Amino acid sequence: MKFNVFRSGASRSGNDLFARTQKRLTWRYSAVMSVFLLLSFLIIYLLLHLLIWNNQKERLHSLLDAEVKQLQGPMFDELLQGRDHGPGNQEFTLSADQSFYVILNTEGGLLGSGEIQPGLKEQVLKLADSGAAKTAEGLAIVVLEQGPGLLHKGNDPKDSPQAAYLLGSRVFEHKGQPAGILYAGKDVTFQQQLFRWLLGVLAAIAAVFILLAAVFSRVMSRQAMVPVREAYDRQKHFAADASHELRTPLSVMLSSIETLKLEDSINEQTFTRHVVDGMYSEVQRMTALTRDLLLLARSDAGLLEQVLRRFDLAPVLALTLSGLGVLAEAKQIRLTLEAPAELPVKQDQEKLVQLMVILLENAIKFTPAGGRVILRAALIQKNSSTWLALEVQDTGVGIPAEDLSRIFERFYRPDQSRSREAGGHGLGLAIAKELIDTLGGSIMAENCPGGGSVFRVELRS
Helix, strand or coil: CCCEEEECCCCCHHHHHHHHHHHHHHHHHHHHHHHHHHHHHHHHHHHHHHHHHHHHHHHHHHHHHHHHHHHCCCHHHHHHHCCCCCCCCHHHCCECCECEEEEEECCCCEEEEEECCCCHHHHHHHHHHHCCCCCCCCEEEEEEECCCCCCCCCCCCCCCCEEEEEEEEEEEEECCEEEEEEEEEEECHHHHHHHHHHHHHHHHHHHHHHHHHHHHHHHHHHHHHHHHHHHHHHHHHHHHHHHHHHHHHHHHHHHHHHHHHCCHHHHHCHHHHHHHHHHHHHHHHHHHHHHHHHHHHHHHCCCCCCCCEEEEHHHHHHHHHHHCHHHHHHCCCEEEEECCCCCEEEECHHHHHHHHHHHHHHHHHCCCCCCEEEEEEEEEEECCEEEEEEEEEECCCCCCHHHCCCCCCCCCCCCHHHHHHHCCCCCHHHHHHHHHHHHCEEEEEEECCCCCEEEEEEEEC
16 A cells, blocks of 8 residues: 655745756766766776786786797707706896896706795695686786795785785796796785775775765756746746736636526526526636736745644534535545544634535535545544544555555646546645644545545644
């Protein structure tokens, strides 16, 4: 079962609409700018990541190529004869570009090695035995343990004694036959830390920029709403002025037609009487529409005020129901009042009666012949205060679920063809909401399980 609740507030429907529209614009502006900012930071991060890592890989590839070239010359024979504990050429010099190298023969035997820190060679040999050192590109990033007291330069002694290395491998030949494999690696711990720091810095900058984007979006949306508000105010004032100016001529027309209806000559002619009755009905409808528009205009201008006084609501409800008896009898609809014998309240009687008339007329309008409309009223305790609870229930066609959230909008009619047949201009429930806002309370609409709908109102009493 779906509910649609409207709470009272200090702002009127126009301000509520502008606030919602401005909020949506703010969110959309913020979302668009945030997406562009995040994409920009992501592109910057990926470009730096690509450039720096490609540079490191190219340097290691160049180093491996130079060392393999040396190994495929006379140096390999010297290693086999054990006449050299390790290559001494410049290409094999341990430096920032080379932290270790390990040379193995085809059987996996160690031919030569060099390491900037003790213990790296043994870990590389384990990786070579397990096959973890071989990749499709010939490069892999591995994490190696540092020996006691041999933490990576720049590491905090409290941190884990580990460092990241870019490990590369090359198979070399001797006299046209595979002779062994060379492993070499360089320390890339700083590069890894750099990208972690860079990611954190970019995330912090992005958060600041998103916050600034939200503030800027709010300012932009507020500026965008200025001409809309001005146009709305002009329209509102026009509706108020036009409605006010129409009241007098419509009243004169209505009085004149009522006078004509009293003439015997008019009543004796069927066609003339039919025309006069049609004019009278249309002028009444225009008068009601003008009255409703004027009420909404006054509400938008904040001119609706409460006139509170204490009175017994029970006889007022009975009188209101009696006044709608003719309308209900025309459709053979049974009106029922369920309320205590006395109902002392402190409210605006005129606006309260107007609210009840709107809800009852709406219920009668959409209830088929032979149906029933019930008006319930009671005093309830809520939040340590006394509230007036009113309820109008009908056995009509109900409200489509997709329309429940919009039935209190101005000029909105759930089923245009059905509403046109039933009459009305789509302002009744919008006026009811304005009255609820003025009286200080809430209104809720829902469909009944057995058919029909119910409107519940709660007002401070």
